[in-house]
Amino acid sequence: MTRTTSAPRAQDEGPDLEMNTVKSAHLANDIVNSFGWADLNVVVKDRKTSAPLSILSNSSGFARAGEMLAIMGPSGSGKTTLLNALAHRVAAAGATTTGDILVNGQKVSLQTLRDLSSYVEQEDALIGSLTVRETMMFGARLSLPSTTSKKEAFERVDNLIASFGLQSQAHTIVGTPIKKGLSGGQKKRLGIASRLVTNPKILFLDEPTSGLDSALSLEVCSYIKNIARKYKLVIVASIHQPSSATFQQFDHLCLMSGGRTCYFGPVSGATRYFGRTGYPIPPETNSAEFFLDLINTDLDKNGEIVRRTDDICKSWDTAEERTLVSQAILKSREGSAGGMSHYAVDRPSRLMVPVVLLRRSWIKSYRDIMAYGIRIAMYLGLAILMGTVFLRFQAEQKYVQPYINAIFFGGAFMSFMAVAYVPAFLEDLSTFRQERANGLVGPLAFMISNFIIGLPFLFVIALLFSVVAYWLTNFRADASTFFMWVLWLFLDLLAAESLVVFVSSIFNVFVVALAVTAFANGLWMCVDGFLVPMDILNAFWKYVFHYIDYQAYVFQGMMVNQFQHGVYECDGTSAAGYQCSYPSDINGEGKFRGTDILRQFSITTGLQGTWVGITIGIIAGYRILAYLALVLRK
Numbered sequence: 001m002t003r004t005t006s007a008p009r010a011q012d013e014g015p016d017l018e019m020n021t022v023k024s025a026h027l028a029n030d031i032v033n034s035f036g037w038a039d040l041n042v043v044v045k046d047r048k049t050s051a052p053l054s055i056l057s058n059s060s061g062f063a064r065a066g067e068m069l070a071i072m073g074p075s076g077s078g079k080t081t082l083l084n085a086l087a088h089r090v091a092a093a094g095a096t097t098t099g100d101i102l103v104n105g106q107k108v109s110l111q112t113l114r115d116l117s118s119y120v121e122q123e124d125a126l127i128g129s130l131t132v133r134e135t136m137m138f139g140a141r142l143s144l145p146s147t148t149s150k151k152e153a154f155e156r157v158d159n160l161i162a163s164f165g166l167q168s169q170a171h172t173i174v175g176t177p178i179k180k181g182l183s184g185g186q187k188k189r190l191g192i193a194s195r196l197v198t199n200p201k202i203l204f205l206d207e208p209t210s211g212l213d214s215a216l217s218l219e220v221c222s223y224i225k226n227i228a229r230k231y232k233l234v235i236v237a238s239i240h241q242p243s244s245a246t247f248q249q250f251d252h253l254c255l256m257s258g259g260r261t262c263y264f265g266p267v268s269g270a271t272r273y274f275g276r277t278g279y280p281i282p283p284e285t286n287s288a289e290f291f292l293d294l295i296n297t298d299l300d301k302n303g304e305i306v307r308r309t310d311d312i313c314k315s316w317d318t319a320e321e322r323t324l325v326s327q328a329i330l331k332s333r334e335g336s337a338g339g340m341s342h343y344a345v346d347r348p349s350r351l352m353v354p355v356v357l358l359r360r361s362w363i364k365s366y367r368d369i370m371a372y373g374i375r376i377a378m379y380l381g382l383a384i385l386m387g388t389v390f391l392r393f394q395a396e397q398k399y400v401q402p403y404i405n406a407i408f409f410g411g412a413f414m415s416f417m418a419v420a421y422v423p424a425f426l427e428d429l430s431t432f433r434q435e436r437a438n439g440l441v442g443p444l445a446f447m448i449s450n451f452i453i454g455l456p457f458l459f460v461i462a463l464l465f466s467v468v469a470y471w472l473t474n475f476r477a478d479a480s481t482f483f484m485w486v487l488w489l490f491l492d493l494l495a496a497e498s499l500v501v502f503v504s505s506i507f508n509v510f511v512v513a514l515a516v517t518a519f520a521n522g523l524w525m526c527v528d529g530f531l532v533p534m535d536i537l538n539a540f541w542k543y544v545f546h547y548i549d550y551q552a553y554v555f556q557g558m559m560v561n562q563f564q565h566g567v568y569e570c571d572g573t574s575a576a577g578y579q580c581s582y583p584s585d586i587n588g589e590g591k592f593r594g595t596d597i598l599r600q601f602s603i604t605t606g607l608q609g610t611w612v613g614i615t616i617g618i619i620a621g622y623r624i625l626a627y628l629a630l631v632l633r634k
């Protein structure tokens with residue numbers, strides 16, 4: 001077994017940990033002595049045949065406080081299924097899980113396990129624009145009870161930063177697509193450290209080394225091992241093809257293939273076990289790689305590996321080592337003193353969570369130009385474009401249609417461009433999912449903070465756009481009309497963003513969310529009363545969609561804003577005769593009223609307040625539906 005010398009850094013950082021021991025006593029686990037599971041089975045409905053399919057069979061295992069367990073196996077062997085089942089998460093879509101999960105030999109409920117553990121997903125959902133310290137601080141604020149003082153929270157955070165060797169990066173941002181921050185290994189360490197701030201006794205890690213080279217994998221695993229030892233945590237990690245040195249960091253191995261156990265026991269005993277059962281490891285071979293090759297049925301060409309794997313699983317069923325696992329579980333059950341079912345941790349107050357999320361979103365919004373910066377720039381560019389194309393219109397007949405076009409284009413295109421918000425919202429959603437799965441954030445807190453944080457930015461966009469485009473185009477020049485226009489634009493943007501939130505909460509895939517939002521915008525444009533005036537819009541579109549179309553109310557509102565007062569000149573002259581396109585009682589004077597224009601579009605005046613109310617109702621409707629989508633997608 002070769003052990004690389006590259007970067008077992010946690011050992012180098014040993015003194016750091018020592019120094020932190022006293023201050024970070026909160027991390028020490030004096031509650032969980034052992035974690036085990038017995039006869040765990042997961043059955044799903046087969047995708048093809050719909051028949052019951054077992055994807056995890058009779059799995060049992062055991063680990064003590066301070067130990068690190070690796071769940072290893074080829075791709076599709078059931079590692080994630082087992083890890084999820086152990087963490088009381090949905091093991092696989094539509095799965096039925098049976099068996100016992102034991103803490104200190106006692107069966108525990110989902111809530112108790114949630115309170116005792118944390119789960120670090122393979123894809124971290126760190127917020128790129130936050131620094132290391134901010135990430136940890138927000139993690140602490142979301143998980144520690146409100147009674148924890150600021151000083152204590154800072155102390156915990158700083159200790160963890162030190163324990164994971166991130167002191168020099170404490171004020172470095174995680175990294176965004178346009179601004180580099182932490183390295184891959186540092187991000188992994190931060191992801192784990194930020195979950196430890198919640199003070200878990202058991203830590204589940206889904207492939208903590210994925211995407212890292214062997215040196216960084218070793219570095220990450222050595223940090224985890226040191227933390228496990230120091231604070232007596234139980235660490236359960238799924239792992240894919242570790243290097244020899246990384247493999248040796250683990251105490252126990254759970255080797256799986258096709259949902260069945262091939263071996264469970266000390267890493268140091270695996271070589272002996274396989275040697276004894278007829279599969280000795282050739283010298284100078286990476287043992288992890290050797291075990292995986294033995295049972296990787298994907299590589300099978302002539303049925304040999306399938307037969308061999310079956311043989312290995314059958315040998316395990318009668319192995320002496322398997323009896324040892326059963327005995328350890330039995331012993332823990334017998335020694336169980338009770339009390340686990342009453343374990344509960346204090347969490348921050350319900351009111352505190354949206355406040356913390358708001359503060360975090362605020363930092364992200366002003367620091368990450370992907371969130372709002374790019375959209376502000378885009379809308380400003382659009383305002384200049386619109387203002388210079390629809391330039392200096394006059395109160396004359398030839399400008400009426402361009403005025404109406406400008407009103408339609410402003411409202412519709414502003415709304416359409418809200419699709420630019422899809423990626424930022426999906427990123428927030430993925431952070432939310434992980435925090436929700438760890439019991440930190442609920443859908444209501446997430447929805448409230450997401451709504452509130454958008455308000456100032458959308459208002460700034462509406463105001464900036466109007467300041468540029470409104471006056472260049474020469475819309476009605478008085479303050480109340482201008483601010484009414486700003487209000488309509490603001491509501492338009494808010495409704496469009498709410499639509500994005502609703503659609504993306506249902507369709508979490510970027511391209512799908514983008515396509516559905518764009519389609520919905522196209523639909524709203526078609527039925528808003530501009531392209532086809534309401535009196536000739538066919539009944540289906542009018543009664544099914546027009547009345548729930550926020551763009552219709554924005555269009556009507558802006559039209560009334562512009563045309564409810566004022567008189568326009570017809571074409572022609574008194575000498576040559578007037579040509580008036582809008583019938584009016586003042587056509588004889590070569591004029592028509594703005595209200596004559598509105599009549600052609602079947603738009604009534606005096607309803608602006610009602611329309612504002614309906615638009616706010618539509619915004620609320622989208623937000624409530626988005627909230628329900630999140631609740632139902634649990």
Ligand SMILES: Nc1ncnc2c1ncn2[C@@H]1O[C@H](COP(=O)(O)OP(=O)(O)OP(=O)(O)O)[C@@H](O)[C@H]1O
Pocket residue numbers: 044045046047048053055073074075076077078079080081082092093240
């Ligand atoms: N509904 C289903 N029908 C058929 N097979 C299923 C179903 N659900 C899950 N599986 C299979 O169960 C197996 C276990 O999946 P799991 O994700 O746990 O494997 P894994 O070891 O974590 O794989 P990887 O390393 O590739 O992430 C896979 O082969 C998967 O295809």
